[in-house]
Amino acid sequence: MAEQAQGTSPLSAVVADVAQAVALALRGGGGSYALSRVLPQGEAVASAAIRVLGADVLAPYALDRGPAHDTGGAAGTADQALVRAALAAYPPGADASEVSVWSYRGLAAAARAFLPADADGRPPEPPAATRWAATDAWPRLAHRASQLASLSLPGLDTPLAGCLAERTDDLARGFVRAVRRRDWLQAAGLGRWLAGLPDVPDSLGLDSGLVFVRQMSGDDPRVALHITAAARFHGRGS
Template identity: 70%
Template sequence: MAEQTQGAVPLSAVIADAATGVALALRGEGDPYALSGILRQEDALAPAAVRVLGADALAPYAMEQRAAPASADDAAVVRQALATYPPGADASEVSVWTYRGLAEAARAFLPGDGQPWPPAPAAGTGWVGTDPWPRLSHRVSQLAALALPQVAPGLAEQLAARTDDLARGFVRAVRRRDWPQAAGLGRWLARFPEVPQTLGLDSGLAFVRQMGGADPRVALHVAAAQRFHGRGW
């Protein structure tokens, strides 16, 4: 998805602002979260920003206690993103899975409005068992938005079988100061039931937040690990 501009505002800035809003909501800070308030349906870049953020655009609605309920306007923004940017026939596994994750999150967290949601496309998982750990770590970090409650449970179960490989990827990412990859992997590891104690995931995530938290999506991933899985405080 090529970066576009709306006036002087690039898509990357719109995504960063939205990610910051999500992270603040997950930490219980800022104004009550409303997706349609951050990314309005009439904004030209809103569909692309929602598509890039994926399920994370709806992460605040997954909290047990939230300040504001999801609305029909929120559903309209997500519908627009799903309709505008479906994965093509030659789409990567990451693109298909992020689309599927957004569709799953919409069904789980948004109100029914009488309209059917687009069907979630089939997404393969053969790579989970065959990718070598460096490639697996890269791919899984790109799918960090799927590490939400009620989203991609089957994928999470399969990935949990490779916890040790993903822990290895987390350590490598921290050593390479690749904070986005470290945050994404750490968020997935926080969801898994059996993470090696020797990994030091909580201190590792806290370190990633300290060093890379200026990146809004890094801050979002760490905030999600804390809010939903109690890790990284």
């Protein structure tokens, strides 16, 4: 689910709207953020959009390691219900890709970190392997990592960042290749990971590269979200 591309559809429009709202909140505009103010409850497309964007739907709450509003109130309860519905509606199947499984786990981890305790519980999380992050050839690694850029978020308790920190040079190669191929979404996702990882080579020119990707991507809201997150959380590319 999470790695599927969105064409011209109601889902793509909703995903774009939420990505824009998240980016605006990360930049400090638009007042306090609540997912339930962007996505109405009770609509199937809302759950699908949450699964596509994963943990990023809760990214503004990571600014202070907590929500931008009183999650003990109605907004927090509504956000909790939306995320719980998305997790229940789109669990990874037995043959799901590693990207889908990790995106699911990242959303669940963000809910635990930034939303109030869920008295009704959440669906059990499927096991997720990390071996691919150590063994994939760099082009495939870059492809997968870019699709999981929402996990590059302060406060998430996942082992993936530690695994990818061992592949910084390969992620940098992927970033350069994505820029050369004008694959702005992949470049933005990889740039976001690199912004939060140690030992990124100065020769990469990550800061100017992120600015270039943002400028060249036009109005792509998911690119803007990744670039804004890199700047807001890691001070890169601003």
